[in-house]
Amino acid sequence: MRTSYAIGVDVGGTRTAAGLIERKGRMIKEVHALTPAQAGPFAIVDSIIELIEDVASGAHPGEIAGIGVGLPAQIDFLKQTVEFCTNLPIAGVDMRSLIMSRVRHPVAIDNDSNCAGIGESRFGVAKNVRDFVMITLGTGVGGALFLDGEPYRGSRGLGAEIGHMIIDLGGPPCPCGGRGHIESFLGRPAIAARGREAAAEYKGQALRDEAGGDAEKVTAEDVINAANKGDEIAQQILLDAGGVLGEALVGIVNLLNPKLIVIGGGVGESCALLSERASEVIDEHALAGRRDVRVVQAELGNDAGVLGAAALAFDEHDSREGLHR
Numbered sequence: 001m002r003t004s005y006a007i008g009v010d011v012g013g014t015r016t017a018a019g020l021i022e023r024k025g026r027m028i029k030e031v032h033a034l035t036p037a038q039a040g041p042f043a044i045v046d047s048i049i050e051l052i053e054d055v056a057s058g059a060h061p062g063e064i065a066g067i068g069v070g071l072p073a074q075i076d077f078l079k080q081t082v083e084f085c086t087n088l089p090i091a092g093v094d095m096r097s098l099i100m101s102r103v104r105h106p107v108a109i110d111n112d113s114n115c116a117g118i119g120e121s122r123f124g125v126a127k128n129v130r131d132f133v134m135i136t137l138g139t140g141v142g143g144a145l146f147l148d149g150e151p152y153r154g155s156r157g158l159g160a161e162i163g164h165m166i167i168d169l170g171g172p173p174c175p176c177g178g179r180g181h182i183e184s185f186l187g188r189p190a191i192a193a194r195g196r197e198a199a200a201e202y203k204g205q206a207l208r209d210e211a212g213g214d215a216e217k218v219t220a221e222d223v224i225n226a227a228n229k230g231d232e233i234a235q236q237i238l239l240d241a242g243g244v245l246g247e248a249l250v251g252i253v254n255l256l257n258p259k260l261i262v263i264g265g266g267v268g269e270s271c272a273l274l275s276e277r278a279s280e281v282i283d284e285h286a287l288a289g290r291r292d293v294r295v296v297q298a299e300l301g302n303d304a305g306v307l308g309a310a311a312l313a314f315d316e317h318d319s320r321e322g323l324h325r
């Protein structure tokens, strides 16, 4: 049966969103809740179930193809298990079975960045692009690879962790335990740390102002806001970060020759400077013949994860039913 709706859930470290989505990507109903990150895995599942029930009430159960859930974790996609998770206490927890035991629909889980990539690929800026790379800049740095029209997840479904590619041997520590990874330069904590350093100097007035006068309280968002208002110190921090991003992307462009690079995530989407600088670096340093790659900001914002999770549910439904999309 060709169903009309799917439910997408995007579980974040701080917030969870769920939506009832039509096949063409229209969001019929959307709800949010804070993720009870400290309360343990069962509380997190309870909160996901509540959101699913809420959006499911917008359609007849027989019209719903399934449920896709994006988790901020490394997912073994083939086994549908959660391997590692730094932001939520769900590593090793069988999230899919726990959710599926309480709903009437099939459930598929995937990494949140893959879901955002699927969302942009199906409904957003990467529509009809067969080869693209998405990098999501937020508290962590995630990625998604689309090769030949399909998400590429690697042999165990754990691939595309672009944020944990080494760009500086022996560089600063990364939250994953490694050193010198992209995330250790571009995650919110790294940008905030540069911001606090600059705010402690005489010239950092605009940064101190954003943080209510306290240099110690400068966040990544304060740096972005000050930069967007024209403060040169804040702009320099983001230009440096964009330079690092660009260097990392040169390697990816040389390796994969994508047509498009999509910069998403809360930090990536609120800061054009970063992607512009990254684009310049690629122009200067990528191998010849690959420089026509376009670097663009993501289009779907916070909805990318929910839309992509729903697209995953449609795909799983259609392959079960032997339908082609």
Ligand SMILES: [Zn+2]
Pocket: 163, 164, 174, 175, 176, 177, 178, 179, 181, 183, 184
């Ligand atoms: Zn790392």
